[in-house]
Amino acid sequence: MLNGATSDEGIAHSALSPDTPVRVSSTSTFVNALWFTSLALSLTTALLAVLTKQWIHQYLATSSGTPRDRCRTRQFRYENLKEWHVPLIIGMLPVLMHIALGLFFGGLVVYVRSLSTPIAIVVGAIAFFAFVAYFGTNLLPLFKPTCPYKT
Numbered sequence: 001m002l003n004g005a006t007s008d009e010g011i012a013h014s015a016l017s018p019d020t021p022v023r024v025s026s027t028s029t030f031v032n033a034l035w036f037t038s039l040a041l042s043l044t045t046a047l048l049a050v051l052t053k054q055w056i057h058q059y060l061a062t063s064s065g066t067p068r069d070r071c072r073t074r075q076f077r078y079e080n081l082k083e084w085h086v087p088l089i090i091g092m093l094p095v096l097m098h099i100a101l102g103l104f105f106g107g108l109v110v111y112v113r114s115l116s117t118p119i120a121i122v123v124g125a126i127a128f129f130a131f132v133a134y135f136g137t138n139l140l141p142l143f144k145p146t147c148p149y150k151t
Contacts, residue, residue, distance in 0.1 A: 034107030
């Protein structure tokens, strides 16, 4: 034995081999699908946020020329932002992030449920109340126009 290493005499050998098929539970597949979809939506949201920030920065950039030329350039940029639906893209960013958060919480509850039902109940209750508050703040302004919770 080199460097004082011992032999594997007291170690039990596994019945698994590299050819043993892997069995993945449907719950694991479901949780991973929720979490990876959530991750993909979050990263897409971040990318779109950076892109739209660059587009808006370009829109706000001062061009050279006479005041009339600058006014025309700004109006041209504004019309193109509208034509390419940039306000809609910016408005969709929070929605994408909210969907990603919902998927993540859903996956978290399913995952924790397989570990411990009492903890899953607590996590599920927190997620439930968070989304009740979310939907409440979105719906309240429809019924009460003076409501400050406009999202």
